[in-house]
Amino acid sequence: MALLAISVFLTYYFHAILMLGTVFSHFFYIPIILTALWWEKRSILVAIFLGGLVVISSLLYRPELLTLNDYGRALMFVVIAFVVASLSEQLKGREQEVKRQRDLVQRYLDVAGVLFVVIGTDHTIRLVNRHGCEVLGYREEELLGKDWFDTVVPGAFREVRRQTFNEMIARKTSIPGQREHPVVTRSGDELILAWQDTVLTGDDGQPIGIIGSGADITDRIRAEEEMRKAHDEANLYLDIMTHDINNANGVALGYADLLEAMLDGGGQEMVRKLRAGVGRSIEIIQNVTTIRRLHSHETATKPVDLDAVVRAEIAHHPGARIAYSGETVRVMADDLLSEVFANLIGNSIKFGDPGVEIAVRVEESGDKVLVSIEDTGPGVSDAVKPTLFTRFARGTSSRSGKGLGLYITRTLVERYGGRVWVDDRVPGRPGRGAAFRFILPRSSRAREPPASPAPPAACRIVTARP
Template identity: 75%
Template sequence: MITLTEQQRVAILVVLLAISVFLTYFFHTVLMLGTVFSHFFYIPIILTALWWEKRSILVALFLGGLVVVGTLGFSPDPLVPNDYARILMFVVVAFVVASLSEQLRGREREVKKQRDLAQRYLDVAGVLFVVIGSDHTIRLINRHGCELLGYREEELLGRDWFATVVPEASREARRQAFDAAIAGGGASRGRQENPVVTRNGDVLILAWQDTIITGDDGRPVGMIGSGSDITDRIRAEEELRAAHGEANLYLDIMVHDINNANAVALGYADLLAEVLEGRERQMVWKLRSGISRSIEIIQNVSTIRRLRSGETTVRPIDLDAVIRAGIAHHPDAAFVYEEKPVWVMADDLLPEVFTNLVSNSVKFGEPGVEIRIRVEEDDGMVEVSVEDTGPGVPDPVKPLLFTRFVRGTNTRSGKGLGLYITRMLVERYGGSIRVEDRVPGHPECGAAFRFTLRRCDQPVTPRS
């Protein structure tokens, strides 16, 4: 649409008025045809009404006066009622068109006001907003979007969105997905991570959301999309994953080497214990105890790392097999366990629960300590109890026993990680753990560790 300047409009009006004056003279003096030419006068009247609204009434009065002057000055015929009606019609047309033009301009100003307000909202938003037409062209984009992409607004409006800002590698796929969404009239496709290319050729990753917009007839006419720049976050996550992988590599090497060294030291300690007597043999046993504690620490660190990293997934586990394997690791201890086949939801770290609880009973129990393991099912849950006849757990210690780095009162207590890890594992499986007196009200008669696991009614047959 061509937009005329104020000077151009004035020039056109002056020309039309000059033509009107010429036609008045020519028709009256040369052709002697009366006022038939005055139909031309509606053109400047209507244009003036559209451009300057009610100022057109002045032009109507001027042209009406021109009819009067032309008739009285050049025509032998006097003014007739039809001439007065024509002059009145000039004024009425000018008034009506000016009123309509004023209403139209008022609506345009209101629409522009609302559009400017919406544009200001979009401009202050910290994300990219863009409206893409069904023909792939950019219909609207906010200031932040222009700054993010490195373009001026006029450089983007009307251009193909996909050809301008979408990387070539994903351009065709994105275009096809857009066309499919428009054709199907679907709702928002949810949050996505879409790359865009800036004017300088840099690739940015946007957290992208879009939705279809429809016309008055309900048919899709385009899509409005918003995207926030998450490039730095994505790169930081990639760097963090790389650093995590490198740290795990170093940790694996360290654990492997320390375990090898501990195994060698433990072997030599056992050899020395066989050949030494008295005080020297007691020192070797202390040395062996320190090595065993080092092995326990390494095992705890490895368990926590696997737990935090999510290397294992919860799945059906044969609880009876896990318990029997845990008992087999302590051939010198006295166990009471009635085998009860049951499957629970856990993962490959479930044996650590029994290792920590059974080791706890063996380590802190008196010579000849007896350990009883019970398994009971109730309402979709399985409760496992590990009871011992050891010295028990004092009441003040019970609430804090599964807290990180909280140690028992026994002189042989460890660093407080074993039971903390046990609680983390049980809670990971959707259960809970507690410690009670084996004989209610008598802590000195031994402890009872009880934890729950979710039962699995459809066990999975292990692969051969």
């Protein structure tokens, strides 16, 4: 309204006082353009008013100076108002659309359960979601425009994080994967975020900042640390217990050997039962140790000489009748493979008669190796077979144990990428002996020459103890 009042005054002053033409009317573009920017199409009314003012004032005060140019200028006022108003509407429409999209994105970010933040190339915070404000303990207006590293990154990590940020901007590539990212809250508490970020680029492909997301894993990290400490403490107690029990078992076996030599008849039978009980204690300790090793190491297989493992286990049973034809083959396993043979051969000896015969067979088939351990013992009934390798499953024999040995066997074989099962040695006749079979992946590496000469016979038999 002030500009329109000035326009009326200028029209009167130039026409009535100075008796000049309409050069002053160039001033009229200012209120026309401003009105078009502010009120869009309503500026046309202002343009018509100012154009009419020019023409009417010329007719009233200097009609002899009124020319076609004056009518053209009045028309130009209307055209300028229309064009600028149209452009202003388009710009405002785009601004509103951008604002709607930004508000929509902000709502999406606000409902997310993790921190989201946009950090500009100048290290300032451009956008942060509601959960991020809650995690950091700030209001949104307190964070926007602040330096991210000076505000929320702990001092010990500040320069390293800043340098990493600058390198990502320079390379236009963020660090892949998730990593731990410490932050400090307004109250001074230090939190650990599971952090991921990506570089944002503009229409010209140049970086404009980084968008990062972080989930608070402080409680999880602390819980894992407490669990790790508890695990280490439990392992310490287990190591002490295992060491002391093994020492006690060793002493008990020593005295049992002395008693067996001193006694006869019923006394020797009692000593043999004592030795069996101590042996059971040793077996329990060995199972516990194996399970601990299974759960404390990652699966990392390597080529293993299967023949050497089999021969080493046979050597532990010099009083058993075990037939084995040497097969130089390498499989993918680890140092615990011997436990598989110890459990299966040990079961055949434990549950078989004194004269039980055991055969170990190795067959190669493509990239697999089939191992069979067959015995002439009492066999495994069909009702027991489906659950035989599950934890704490027991057989029907009075000498059946707790089932940990076969559970460990299955765990190890599956860890190597194979499988294990039990068949009848004579198909369809469970009482004629059992055949434990398992498959192992064959090593793709070339075979290495044996360290010692191969056995001369095709079958090695160890005669049973009388």
